[in-house]
Amino acid sequence: xxxxxxxxxxxxxxxxxxxxxxDRGFLFAxxxxxxxPVLGGGIADADAHLARLARSLKELQFPDHxxxxxxxxxLKTLVRNNKLEEGLIYIQVTRGTQDRDFxxxxxxxxxxxxxxxxxxxxxNPQVKTGISVVTVPDIRWQRCDIKTVGLLxxxxxxxxxxxxxxxxxxxxxxxxxITEGSSNNAYIIxxxxxxxxxxxxxxxxxxxxxxxVLKLVEQANLVLEERPFSIAEAENAAEAFSSSASSFVMxxxxxxxxxxxxxxxxxxxxxxxxxxxxxxxxxxATTQATTPGRVAKAHSA
Amino acid sequence: xxxxxxxxxxxxxxxxxxxxxxDRGFLFAxxxxxxxPVLGGGIADADAHLARLARSLKELQFPDHxxxxxxxxxLKTLVRNNKLEEGLIYIQVTRGTQDRDFxxxxxxxxxxxxxxxxxxxxxNPQVKTGISVVTVPDIRWQRCDIKTVGLLxxxxxxxxxxxxxxxxxxxxxxxxxITEGSSNNAYIIxxxxxxxxxxxxxxxxxxxxxxxVLKLVEQANLVLEERPFSIAEAENAAEAFSSSASSFVMxxxxxxxxxxxxxxxxxxxxxxxxxxxxxxxxxxATTQATTPGRVAKAHSA
Numbered sequence: 001x002x003x004x005x006x007x008x009x010x011x012x013x014x015x016x017x018x019x020x021x022x023d024r025g026f027l028f029a030x031x032x033x034x035x036x037p038v039l040g041g042g043i044a045d046a047d048a049h050l051a052r053l054a055r056s057l058k059e060l061q062f063p064d065h066x067x068x069x070x071x072x073x074x075l076k077t078l079v080r081n082n083k084l085e086e087g088l089i090y091i092q093v094t095r096g097t098q099d100r101d102f103x104x105x106x107x108x109x110x111x112x113x114x115x116x117x118x119x120x121x122x123x124n125p126q127v128k129t130g131i132s133v134v135t136v137p138d139i140r141w142q143r144c145d146i147k148t149v150g151l152l153x154x155x156x157x158x159x160x161x162x163x164x165x166x167x168x169x170x171x172x173x174x175x176x177x178i179t180e181g182s183s184n185n186a187y188i189i190x191x192x193x194x195x196x197x198x199x200x201x202x203x204x205x206x207x208x209x210x211x212x213v214l215k216l217v218e219q220a221n222l223v224l225e226e227r228p229f230s231i232a233e234a235e236n237a238a239e240a241f242s243s244s245a246s247s248f249v250m251x252x253x254x255x256x257x258x259x260x261x262x263x264x265x266x267x268x269x270x271x272x273x274x275x276x277x278x279x280x281x282x283x284x285a286t287t288q289a290t291t292p293g294r295v296a297k298a299h300s301a
Numbered sequence: 302x303x304x305x306x307x308x309x310x311x312x313x314x315x316x317x318x319x320x321x322x323x324d325r326g327f328l329f330a331x332x333x334x335x336x337x338p339v340l341g342g343g344i345a346d347a348d349a350h351l352a353r354l355a356r357s358l359k360e361l362q363f364p365d366h367x368x369x370x371x372x373x374x375x376l377k378t379l380v381r382n383n384k385l386e387e388g389l390i391y392i393q394v395t396r397g398t399q400d401r402d403f404x405x406x407x408x409x410x411x412x413x414x415x416x417x418x419x420x421x422x423x424x425n426p427q428v429k430t431g432i433s434v435v436t437v438p439d440i441r442w443q444r445c446d447i448k449t450v451g452l453l454x455x456x457x458x459x460x461x462x463x464x465x466x467x468x469x470x471x472x473x474x475x476x477x478x479i480t481e482g483s484s485n486n487a488y489i490i491x492x493x494x495x496x497x498x499x500x501x502x503x504x505x506x507x508x509x510x511x512x513x514v515l516k517l518v519e520q521a522n523l524v525l526e527e528r529p530f531s532i533a534e535a536e537n538a539a540e541a542f543s544s545s546a547s548s549f550v551m552x553x554x555x556x557x558x559x560x561x562x563x564x565x566x567x568x569x570x571x572x573x574x575x576x577x578x579x580x581x582x583x584x585x586a587t588t589q590a591t592t593p594g595r596v597a598k599a600h601s602a
Binding site for chain 1: 306308315318319320321322323324326327328329330331332361362391393400401403404405414416418438440441442443444449450451452453454455456457459460463483484
């Protein structure tokens with residue numbers, strides 16, 4: 001069955017979900033996005049994602065348009081229309097449509113697109129084995145803190161991982177320190193129980209799941225160190241993982257062909273994953289879009 | 302009257318020229334483009350632009366699809382359908398449409414979009430006065446030699462120029478050397494008749510108009526130096542200009558508020574512009590898409 005996709009005020013079958021070729025999202029990657037986990041029909045961390053969306057728009061000098069309070073009902077409607085219980089919801093906002101010109105348009109309404117993806121985000125089979133990553137140079141622009149759709153460097157990093165037979169890529173700066181994963185934040189745990197992840201700056205995305213993970217450090221009996229860590233440190237870590245809205249906490253068990261400890265997902269990592277998912281489930285419950293009753297009602301209407 | 306736009310095999314009125322929101326050009330800026338000047342109904346430097354397009358696609362591991370010989374008839378048809386005598390023709394190729402996933406799709410046809418823009422590219426009023434530029438840090442990715450649609454940093458540079466009351470921005474690297482303009486290559490001419498422009502590397506676009514300009518150096522009695530030049534050198538140059546397919550050679554008469562020489566377009570610059578336009582007109586004549594007779598015929602049909 002075809003998904004329902006939101007495009008500029010309309011809920012459309014996905015095959016009709018189209019935008020103008022003059023949309024600045026298409027011509028200039030002049031657009032930002034968010035991805036939220038959907039659990040039990042509720043949207044996890046919706047407020048945090050919408051706050052970050054607002055920040056991205058502000059950093060790029062978008063005109064004010066929707067506020068978070070206006071997005072949330074649309075997101076809920078879309079989850080409900082698609083009867084989505086578990087998966088992701090994607091939001092993209094572009095600077096709108098005008099004839100091609102590098103200059104920002106003056107009076108153009110932003111375009112808004114939202115769609116869902118059904119997916120087992122909790123029972124992800126990769127968690128059992130962990131994933132393998134390779135390191136690649138970080139060739140992205142200098143404002144990776146803004147969540148733009150300029151994702152080609154990330155796609156190329158992922159393609160390089162695939163070419164090398166790995167699941168994902170971690171990017172490193174010119175000093176050989178890891179910045180982040182292709183579409184996730186990167187972490188190691190040392191033998192002394194220190195959780196190390198790069199400090200916030202323009203070099204990395206300020207992950208919403210990263211915030212959740214960092215809140216859980218004490219509960220997991222770890223000590224936090226926000227600082228750059230090197231490729232060698234990562235390869236020799238006791239545990240390693242990445243975090244994102246679509247994977248929560250994902251164990252990394254091989255880096256550049258080197259097994260991390262015994263090559264199995266680390267116990268601290270799995271503990272953090274469990275805590276993180278529990279927190280997401282709780283958050284999602286407060287932003288419930290579907291209930292069995294409501295879905296049935298919508299169905300019989 | 303509405304333009305005719307080419308989208309994936311169809312010639313459509315511009316209001317119907319749409320692509321899927323799942324197109325990777327829209328979601329990931331996973332797309333490349335070219336802009337060719339149209340003069341007298343012919344397409345200038347078509348072969349060089351199509352060769353660069355092929356190179357961009359190859360660098361990004363796109364599957365083979367159209368070859369240059371297949372694009373050219375489509376471009377000509379579009380120019381003819383739009384009765385375009387002078388302006389630009391734009392080509393964008395994306396990796397195609399699939400549900401959102403960073404991994405490159407395996408069996409997806411690239412999307413192809415082409416449209417025209419009517420514009421006085423020869424009698425550009427800015428040439429008389431020259432333009433003002435400001436310098437801004439170059440924050441782009443490290444493969445600026447690939448002509449991707451990841452143009453948000455360029456748009457931001459242009460917006461910063463506008464904010465400062467200037468016409469354009471020249472970008473500089475961490476060493477304070479100019480890389481290139483927001484959407485053009487950058488040049489200075491010294492008092493000793495040296496034409497200085499940054500050498501080719503991954504840091505700049507390998508401009509087709511840059512090739513034309515460099516071919517004309519001797520004819521303009523100048524000596525070429527391909528090397529980095531600093532902001533201070535630019536501010537104190539005898540002449541300055543930028544080059545692009547849409548502006549050919551554009552005199553720059555103010556840099557960061559500093560007048561270049563007497564603040565009027567330089568004589569060498571104007572000579573290069575004349576030579577460059579003549580070369581483009583000659584090139585366009587070999588790729589004629591419209592003739593008065595043909596247009597009249599198309600009209601009466």
